[in-house]
Amino acid sequence: MGKDKDETAKVSKKDAARLEALAAAQTAPVDPGTYLDDLRLALTLADLMDQVTLSRFRADDLAVEAKADATPVSDADKRAEALAREQLERARPKDQVLGEEFGGTKKSKLLDIQAAGTRAWVIDPIDGTANYVHGVPVFASLIGLVADGRPAVGVVSAPAMGQRWFAAAGYGAWKGQGLDDARRLRVSKTKKLGEAFLSFSDLSGWEDQGRLPGFLRLTGDVDRTRAFGDFWSYMLLAEGVVDIATEPELAPHDMVAVAAVVMEAGGRFTDTKGKVTGPFGSDALATNGRLHDRVAPYLRKKAFTA
Numbered sequence: 001m002g003k004d005k006d007e008t009a010k011v012s013k014k015d016a017a018r019l020e021a022l023a024a025a026q027t028a029p030v031d032p033g034t035y036l037d038d039l040r041l042a043l044t045l046a047d048l049m050d051q052v053t054l055s056r057f058r059a060d061d062l063a064v065e066a067k068a069d070a071t072p073v074s075d076a077d078k079r080a081e082a083l084a085r086e087q088l089e090r091a092r093p094k095d096q097v098l099g100e101e102f103g104g105t106k107k108s109k110l111l112d113i114q115a116a117g118t119r120a121w122v123i124d125p126i127d128g129t130a131n132y133v134h135g136v137p138v139f140a141s142l143i144g145l146v147a148d149g150r151p152a153v154g155v156v157s158a159p160a161m162g163q164r165w166f167a168a169a170g171y172g173a174w175k176g177q178g179l180d181d182a183r184r185l186r187v188s189k190t191k192k193l194g195e196a197f198l199s200f201s202d203l204s205g206w207e208d209q210g211r212l213p214g215f216l217r218l219t220g221d222v223d224r225t226r227a228f229g230d231f232w233s234y235m236l237l238a239e240g241v242v243d244i245a246t247e248p249e250l251a252p253h254d255m256v257a258v259a260a261v262v263m264e265a266g267g268r269f270t271d272t273k274g275k276v277t278g279p280f281g282s283d284a285l286a287t288n289g290r291l292h293d294r295v296a297p298y299l300r301k302k303a304f305t306a
Helices: 013-025 036-056 075-091 107-115 129-133 204-208 212-221 230-238 252-264 292-299
Strands: 064-066 072-074 096-099 120-127 140-147 150-158 163-168 172-178 181-184 197-199 224-226 244-247 268-270 284-287
Touching (some): 036 075, 036 120, 075 096, 096 252, 107 120, 107 252, 120 129, 140 230, 140 252, 163 230, 172 252, 197 230, 230 244, 230 252, 230 284, 252 284, 284 292
Parallel strands (some): 197 244
Antiparallel strands (some): 268 284
């Protein structure tokens, strides 16, 4: 694997400095109670959003349309995000709210907000909308908070699966419906790539970016692969069930909540080059930490090509 001059566009000096500051902020110690009230709020939002998404799941009159990028959006996506925004406006009026359906979730916007020292809630009302509209129960509401340069809170609620994962910086990562009914999560201790379990979403994104050869080599060099996809790959990683999860193109709303859970479970979450720490890049590589530096070289644009 030689050095790839065409991996991705270089970040600006301004953004590089911001990312460096964010990486440093994420290593700062934090008291377990710092974001506990925010976590309680996020869990309440998850309860409310679950009611919306479950009530419309497999509904005969579910309204679905295609967005500009050709991905689907349903009336449930819009209702759930609108409800979250209304609640946050009342409970946290000084905080920014970024959401997939009503705007603001570009990476540059998140970096601007963090540079200004403002807290930002980042919402994906239904992660796995394609599953949702086809009646597949693998979907979740993602509720994240970015504060003090870190993914401070994350709640991933999959009501049709009866599962929920949540975390707050310093407090740990947990699986359960609430603070009084949860078990703590820890990533795996797998050290050898040949013994690792890899989860991903699909192959098309890797192919579109010219990174499929390296990714396919990775699938051959690990012990086991499954395409659990979307949020579930990262939650299985946090549970210690799988060891590696990665996707070639993501937005902040896809990453903030899951990154909080992975990192608090003891895992590592970066961009696929392993350079941008946390959910501040344009793609994602999450591992148990022990395998991270072994995996990143496979995901370069020209890895294993002639």
